Amino acid sequence: MEGPLLVVACGRDTISTASSIKRLASENAFVVQIQNPRLHLNRFDMVITPKHDYYPLTPExxxxxxxxxxxxxxxRDPPDCHVVLTMGALHQIDFSSIRSVAASWHDEFAHVPRPLLVVNIGGPTRNCRYGVDLAKQLAASLLSVLASCGSVRISFSERTPQKVSNIIVKELGSNPKVYIWDGQGHNRHMGHLAWADAFVVTADSVSMISEACSTGKPVYVLGAEHCKWKFTEFHKSLREQGVVRPFTGSEDISESWSYPPLTDTADAAKKVHEALAARGWKLKV
Structure with missing residues (x-):
């Protein structure tokens, strides 16, 4: 009650606690809820959520x-001024973080043959179902673009099924241009984001795609046709804005293209700062 206090909560498990703080200290706390709480949005001072969470309001x-x-x-109603809509997921990747990380990974990546294609493979979900067929498609497409790559680095996520990773390893593991990270040692994800010239990402992960799209580098998405529901809207929005392209295996990875990087986290943070300033509050950093 001594406030003022900024409360930032994220995810389903925090909704009750965050809304209770707002109710008990409405004058002294500014409560931001990240991700759509679905009901009772007026219980929060600000809600930050991807716009595809409003997919059920679209005709489709x-x-x-x-x-x-x-x-x-x-x-039921479209979002009002206290609801901030983002294109993708919030994360910690931006120009300054990438520049900082690039220096720390210099020794490992500076001499890697270029262009460097980074492939991030997730795993099937309820709304993006796929299996070995997509793994075989990915392997064949990667083999098709290898001639235009200096090197390829492949990473799996914790959700990647063994049968999917086995196919990738079998088809590409012995190729001298390809390095498959086995998950051992330091996580190379940030290094890959900093040093890659282009990305291929499976369509199931909003987070992995959002991070790659924050770099401004070419991002190719594989398997969007296997997705449904709000994932369809997410992929459609990115394609229409020229942020991603489908991965077909006919690409020339040496031909670069660009777009304004996604800056969802910074944009959302700016909205929070503006709302606090309207109250006469200022964040202490």
């Missing part, structure tokens, strides 16, 4: 959702 979304479920999945 309303075809897929029975009317009696729509209000549970997303608010």
């Amino acid at each position: 979304g309303q075809k897929q959702v029975p009317w009696f479920l729509r209000s549970w999945i997303t608010p």
Whole structure:
């Protein structure tokens, strides 16, 4: 109650606690809820959520959702001024962090043949179902673009099924241009983001795609056709803005292209600063 206090909460498990803080100390606390709490958005001073969470309000979304479920999945009304919509997921990747990380990974990546293609492989989800067929498609497409690559680095996530990783290792593991990180030692994810010239990312992970798209480098997405529901809207929005392209295996990785990097985290933080300033508050850093 001594405030003023900025409270930033994220995820389903924090909704009750964050809304209680707002109710008990409404004058002394500014409560930001990250990710869509679905109901009672007025319990928070600000809600920050991807715009594809409002997919059920679109004509296509309303075809897929029975009317009696729509209000549970997303608010009935379009977002108002205290709801900040992002293109993708929030994360810690921006120009300054990439520049800092690039220096720390210099010894490992500075002499890697270029262009360097980084491949991030996730795993099937309820809304993006795929299996060995997509793994075989990915392996074949990577073999097709190898001639235009100096080197390729492949990483799996914790969700990658063994049968998917086995196919990738079998088809590409012995190729001298390809390095497959086995998950041992220091996590090379940040190094890959900093030093890659282009990315291929499986469509299942909003976070991995969002991070890659914050670099301004070419991002190719594989498997978007296997996704449904709000993932469809996410991929469509990125394609329409020229941020990502589908990975077909016919690409020339040496031909670069660019776009304004996604800056969702910085944009959302700016909105928080502006809202606090309107109250006469200032963050202490």
